[in-house]
Amino acid sequence: MNLKTLAENLGLSQTTVSRALNGYPEVSEATRQRVQDAAVRFNYRPNSRAKGLATGRSMVVAQIVPGSSEHEMVNPIFGDFVGGATEALARFGYDMMITRVLEDDQDKIYRELHARGAVDGVILQGPSVEDARIPLLNDIGMPYIVHGRSTGMTAPYSWVDVNNRRSFRRATQFLTDLGHRRIGLINGLEYMDFAHRRRQGYCEALEAVGVAEDPALLCSADMTEGYGYRETRRMLALDNPPTAILSASMLSAIGIRRAIQDCGLVMGRDVSVITHDDDLSYLRNGEDIPIFTATRSSVRAAGAILAEQLISLIAEPDHAPIQHMLEAELVVGASTGPAPRRT
Amino acid sequence: MNLKTLAENLGLSQTTVSRALNGYPEVSEATRQRVQDAAVRFNYRPNSRAKGLATGRSMVVAQIVPGSSEHEMVNPIFGDFVGGATEALARFGYDMMITRVLEDDQDKIYRELHARGAVDGVILQGPSVEDARIPLLNDIGMPYIVHGRSTGMTAPYSWVDVNNRRSFRRATQFLTDLGHRRIGLINGLEYMDFAHRRRQGYCEALEAVGVAEDPALLCSADMTEGYGYRETRRMLALDNPPTAILSASMLSAIGIRRAIQDCGLVMGRDVSVITHDDDLSYLRNGEDIPIFTATRSSVRAAGAILAEQLISLIAEPDHAPIQHMLEAELVVGASTGPAPRRT
DNA sequence: TCGTCTCTCCAAAGCGGTTTGGAAAATTGG
DNA sequence: CCAATTTTCCAAACCGCTTTGGAGAGACGA
DSSP, rough: HHHHHHHHHHTSHHHHHHHHTTOOSSSHHHHHHHHHHHHHTOOOOHHHHHHHHHHHHOOOOEEEEOSSSSOOOTTHHHHHHHHHHHHHHHHHHEEEEEEEEEEGGGGHHHHHHTTOOOEEEEEOOOOBTOOOOHHHHHTOOOOOOOOOOOOTTTTTOEEEEEEEHHHHHHHHHHHHHHHHHOOEEEETTTTTTTHHHHHHHHHHHHHHOOOOGGGGEEEEEOOOHHHHHHHHHHHHSSSOOOOOOEESHHHHHHHHHHHHHHOOOTTTTTTTEEEEOOOOOOOOOOOOSSSEEEHHHHHHHHHHHHHHHHHHHHHHHOOOOOOOEEOOOOETTTTTOOOOOOO | HHHEEEEEEEEEEHHHHHHHHHOSSOOOOHHHHHHHHHHHHHTTOOOOOHHHHHHSOEEEEEEEESSTTTOOOOTTTHHHOOOHHHHHHHHHEEEEEEEOGGGGGHHHHHHHHHHTTTOOOEEOSSSSSOHHHHHHHHTTTTEEEEOOOOOTTSSSEEEEEEEEHHHHHHHHHHHHTTTTTEEEEEETTOOOOHHHHHHHHHHHHHHHHHHOGGGGEEEOOOOOOOHHHHHHHHHHHHOOOOSEEEEEEEHHHHHHHHHHHHHTTTBBBTTTEEEEEEOOTSSSSSSSSSOOOOOOOOOOOOOOOHHHHHHHHHHSTTTOEEEEEEEOEEEOOOOOOOOOOOO
């Protein structure tokens, strides 16, 4: 059923039917009712592509998933983020398209996506420090919003981000307040902006209590369970092991907990742990009381906010850049306690 | 830059330019070269919507993410699955669209997606036993393929699935061969088809050694870490606790391990554990040697296969239903050992 | 030299909507 | 009752591409 046959069935012109359905005022209420009823009866839906052609909008937002090779790690937050974003997008009649792109032809794909008119806007995921995609998108002139920020960017751009520096500063300070001085940081990849900022916050808090950072207590890699385990084992084997560890993700934290137990220690007593918690639906930090003390910020909620902001950027192309800072909450769980007295 | 202006620039008709770019033989090699060069020079890309309108194909495949409420759990496999699928889709020029849909208006959304002509085909995720979406899609007449199967379906349909029953039968048998007779099953939600089948396999293997199933050793829920922990604690507190546990996911298995340790027992010695492992990129089962003995089947690979099969279904609308069975491999890790002698 | 084939290329008709610029009909005001 | 509005509807152009049905130009054989 297309507009033409629907109009014929009603004995009206396509114009009138189109207007009736799209809520234009140039059509009487009686006619509008009649048209709407018929549309429902015939299960009529305007063809997306035709509508898009005519209006110049695709009502689709893209999320580009980078992946340099077959074995690239998928970001665990992907599912929840998309869940939050699609829900918000659906409310405004938008769909989300996922495009996978190899590192090397980022440029090409973004340009093509725009030239093809396939999408109205783009969500940029996982920005690195000085991310090259930002100037690229500025150049292309397609609405976009970044999930996170990119240190070192001079040009303005729209973003939604958690205050990673502050949250890790607070977390570290929480530990120093408890008397900890040897604090490990099991961080994400530090060319990623979020990890870069978390490290800054950590360093600032250490500096505030006059502790110099120790390279042996720092590491940076993909945030897996095994990584958390391995690095914790390494740190606990040091002559001067940490009494507390900061973790960049729940998964690493689970590995950290395992390592602590395997060393015959008790988490929260011998070694305190604070982790960042994205509040993933399939990886909850405990049920009633949190297992880990954590800096918590729902990535799902972030997805919804990004989607809404992107839509307003699309609606108003020369809107000033949107900059939306989210604060992580510091929730206290069972994994932290006062620094053990030096024996 | 659109076809018209490109043609004008070249002094050719739109027809010729279109044909030159799409590889039709009615155009001389010299002209084709000239056209292609110009297309590159002007960075011309045919508009997706216009092309779709003209050809009647959208070159988009949808994946519907069900979600009944705000707090619905996102399936942890989502990211890897989409990664595998989009990669395969991209090879054939397809994009993937994610649509979120509330349980209650599944019907409406599928029908609309088809009527709107927004997508050429659909991937159905997470089928339940007797899933109502399958007859619905048959009725609508849109190409689709199911990730998993649906017990109790009479109508034929296309699917790609892991042989869940066999793999859990083998896993259970592996344990009975080691002398285990008290074996717990910490299963996924059993209205989901995969969980239903795994339970069947488990029961079959127990029956083979004459062991009756014990309701106290069975449970079914969303597969979280906390769930694995809680149920393991419960089972280990029984008068007659299990000596082995089967887990439906890595996440639950991690909780199971934690519970075993918290009870002062050793996994692989006091309690054996086998888990299903979807080989998620962010949740690897150990690095060199597997932590858990596991039935392993890459969900990422499954995504790629589903995508390819769906594309062939789209290309050939009256293709016979595709039924592709994947076998999980049983990899032996450090979490299993002979049944401890009854003391 | 002329009809017949190929080779190239093109004008125009869709695909299914939206939107502009009127025109006919109904309403209002004097 | 008639002119001036307002209301209601429509024909046709347009969005950017593909594809059908030729047409013109050389090449070829007779």
